Amino acid sequence: ESGAHVPALVIGTGYGGSVAALRLAQAxxxxxxxxxxxxxxxxxxxxxxxxNTTSPDYRSYWLRTRTKQPISNFLGFPIDKDVPRYTGILDAEQFSGIIVYQGRGVGGGSLVNGGMAVTPKRENFPGILPTVNPDEMYGTYYPRANAGLGVNFVDQAWWETVDCYQFARVGRKQAQRSGFPFVFVPNVYDMDYMKQESAGTVPKSAVAGELLYGNNYGKKSLQKTYLAQAKATGRVTISAMHKVTSVAPAPGGGFTVLIDQITTNGDPITTKSVTADKVFFAAGSVGTSKLLTKLKATGALPNLNGEVGKGWGDNGNVMCGRANHIWDPTGSVQASIPTAGIDNWTNGGVFAEVAPLPTGIETWASFYLSITKTPNRGQFSWNASTGQVDLNWQTAWKQPSIDAAKTIFDKINAKEGTIYRTDLFGVYKVWGDHLTYHPLGGAILDRATDNYGRLQGYSGLYVIDGSLIPGSTTVNPFVTITALAERNIENIVARDL
Ligand code: FAD
Known part of the structure; x- marks a missing residue:
């Protein structure tokens, strides 16, 4: 309610926000x-x-009148279509050189993501978060995050036999024939539920190709894990369809938070003003970076330091498809949940997820989302003339990622006598280098904040999401975002309450 005073206000309900809310409520x-x-x-x-992923409608996109599918073309045809403008679940947010895909709604990215719950190899951790103690992360916070998220493995004996993982078995065979390490990857999708879907005893979700626009069953999104636990404390209130537009020091102490309540057209109905003793920025890497960059530049939070908006990365994401021979079908039924990848990080700086392409027909295509090592980082800045926050990323900055991914897929193509698909991202375009699913950074730990996410320049302001991580996690990011949030909130609860 407008005029209310709250002890703690959390902006956003993704991984970082959900961890913060649960642990604060428990305290x-x-x-x-x-x-x-x-x-x-x-x-x-x-x-x-x-x-469903194959039939986007009004629910699918955040305030767009036309879909912006990550794979935009198929066999020469553009597949995007008109949809009513609505506060849908997937935001394809367009910056000058990159489209950043993000989940919108209670649960944030957990509503739309592939559920791949990957803990980075310990040897890579110092390169991910150099100021964080790996012993504490691997001894305490990664296990805590995995438990809280409900991470589980696919039953490998079942996986070997089912139609819906034919595409992954082809991916394994070809990776191994070229000498690349193939690894199973844990997930938050309930794998027992998927077995029942596959057997036809429960309503289908992953096996029916649901994913990008939400899973109706089976996916343990944050609504079913951290947020359910948080609500059960009786201390957490969630206001959906409310957008934070400003945070500034309040005259009597604490912070004045301005919030627009919006309609399904995205238009504000009312603006509310709330006073909060503590504010946690958990709006995601892009959301938090945009807010902080604007608030510093426009004088609402002038004491934020010069690191705000810096160090943003795409986790080296690049996509590609390969065209298999007729004797290597990948299956007309493909589970939308990835279970495996090619882990060549140590030798080539690539972790490639063997991804589904759930079209409902046989395509003989193998599809991959590669996470790669890349030095390029972008910066957010306030554009006073447009009243928007810009990101200076350039599409050409994907070249190191393409080069890294080629070290795997050129070799597999040579070995198999196959070629890249050139029809998925446009006409004669091999690389999906126009997007990321994994925005990271913009308010880097121990630079824009202290080593636990306390924003420099103010006491009572915190960052607790993917914007703390400097641009790369070497694997899919949400387990690391969750584990870091668990580490930071423990310190904040112990010292700041
Ligand atoms: P988010 O989860 O993005 O949550 C931020 C929330 O804040 C959102 O709900 C947003 O609507 C809200 N918000 C933003 N601004 C405001 C504001 N001003 N006021 C109020 N609310 C606001 N990661 C993996 O580890 N494994 C995967 O398999 C995987 N697959 C993915 C597939 C797709 C298609 C996508 C898009 C992402 C995928 N990811 C995956 C990435 C993962 O989902 C993100 O890294 C993660 O969700 C980021 O967590 P977060 O807490 O930083 O922010």
Whole structure:
């Protein structure tokens, strides 16, 4: 309610925000969470909460009148289509040189992501977060995060036999024939549920190709894990369809937070003003970076330091497809949940997820999302003439990622006598170098904040999401975001309450 005073306000309901809310509530603090996306708890016109990946509709995109699918073309045809403008679940946020995909709604990225729950190899950790003690992370916080997220492995004996992982078995065979290490990867999707889907005894979700626009069953999104636990404390309130626009020191202490309540057209209905003793920025790497960059530049939070907005990276994401021979079909039924990857980080700086391409027909395509080592980092800046925050990323900065991915897929193509698909990202375009699923950085730990996420320049302001991580996690990021949030909030609860 406008005029309210809250002890703790959390901006965003993704991984960082959910961890913060749960641990603060368990420590006896009342928490107000503010989420600009929808609650995603009510079925749509077809009786389902979420739309299928193969048939995007009004629920699928954040305030767009046309879909912006990561794979934009198929066999020469553009596949994007018009949709009604709505506060849908997937934001394809366009900056000058990159589209950043993000989840919108209560649960943040957990609503739309592949659920791959990967803990980085310990030997790589010092390169990811150099000022964080690896013993504590691997001894305490990674295990805590994995438990809290409900991480589980696929039953490998089952995986070997089912139609829906034919694509992954082809991926394994070809990786191994070229001498690359193939690894199984844990996930937060309930793998027992998937077995039942596959057997036809429960409603299908992953096996029906649901993913990018939400999973109706099976996926343990944050709504079912951290947020359910947080709500059960009785101390956490979540306001969906509310967007934070400003945070500034309040005259009597604490912070004045301005919040727009929005309609499904994205238009503000009312502006509310709330006073909070502590504010946690958990709006995601892009959301938090945009807010902090704007608030520093426009004088709401002038004491933030010069590191705000810096160190943003794409986790080296690049996509590609390969065209297999007729004797290597990848299956007309593909589970939307990835279970495996090619781990060549040590030798080539690439961790490539063997990804599904759930089109419902046989395509003979192998599809990969590579996470690569790249030196390039972008910076956010305030554009006073447009009133927007810009990001200076350039598409050409993906070249090191393409070069790294080629060390795997050129070799596999040579060995198999196959070629790249050139039809998935445009016409005669091999590399999906126009996007990232893994935005990281913009308020780097121990630079924009102290070593636990306390923003420099103010006491009572915190960053607790992917913006703390300097641009790369060497693997899919959400387990590291969750574990770092667990580490930081423990220190904050112990010292700042
Ligand atoms: P987010 O989860 O992005 O949460 C931020 C929340 O804040 C959002 O709900 C947003 O709507 C809200 N918000 C933003 N601004 C405001 C504001 N001003 N006011 C109020 N609310 C606001 N990672 C993996 O580890 N494994 C995977 O398999 C995987 N697959 C992915 C697939 C896709 C298609 C995508 C898009 C991402 C994937 N990711 C994956 C990445 C992962 O989802 C993100 O790294 C993660 O969600 C980031 O967590 P976060 O807490 O930093 O922020």
């Amino acid at each position: 006896g603090v009342d928490v107000q969470m503010v989420e600009m996306g929808m609650a995603w708890d009510t079925p749509g016109t077809d009786g389902k909460i979420f739309a």
